[in-house]
Amino acid sequence: xxxxxxxMLLVSGVAVAAAPDQxxxxxxxxxxxxxxxxxxxxxxHDAETIVTKFYTEDVxxxxxxxxxxxxxxxxxxxxxxxxxxxxxxxxSIRTFVKGDVGWDWADFHVxxxxxxxxxxTFAILFLWTRVNGEWMCKGDSFIKGSFKTPx
Numbered sequence: 001x002x003x004x005x006x007x008m009l010l011v012s013g014v015a016v017a018a019a020p021d022q023x024x025x026x027x028x029x030x031x032x033x034x035x036x037x038x039x040x041x042x043x044x045h046d047a048e049t050i051v052t053k054f055y056t057e058d059v060x061x062x063x064x065x066x067x068x069x070x071x072x073x074x075x076x077x078x079x080x081x082x083x084x085x086x087x088x089x090x091x092s093i094r095t096f097v098k099g100d101v102g103w104d105w106a107d108f109h110v111x112x113x114x115x116x117x118x119x120x121t122f123a124i125l126f127l128w129t130r131v132n133g134e135w136m137c138k139g140d141s142f143i144k145g146s147f148k149t150p151x
Contacts, residue, residue, distance in 0.1 A: 027097035030135045031104055031128060035090035042088045047079035056131065060139040063122070085114045093147040100130040107146050121146045 034054055041049040051072050055061075061075055062068045069075045087110075094105040108122040124142035128135050 064143040087111045102128040
């Protein structure tokens, strides 16, 4: 009997240990879909999709050279401007999730289409929350640079 109880305890411990990996994998897939949405919206010059389908209503965004923006109404003009002449690619670097919150350190590659500006990268931290079962970005903070080439 004791051996059976011990085996049951071990098996249940293995299941609990595997859950965080499954949670992380599901989160990575969900935010990758959001990054794909953002990349496609940039390519289509569609700021409104980014503002309403990627970010929460009360988003906070702070960036080097850009300033601090609070709420969709404040980030909307920023995105209306930047989607005009840029394509982007989001490269997830380090991800964390627990329950309904998570974050993702990423390299945000910007490819200007104006023919004058060279491509550049932001090191960005995306803050995520699950709202009614859907992952939404609650905030971000970024500086020029890359997590792949830290200084």
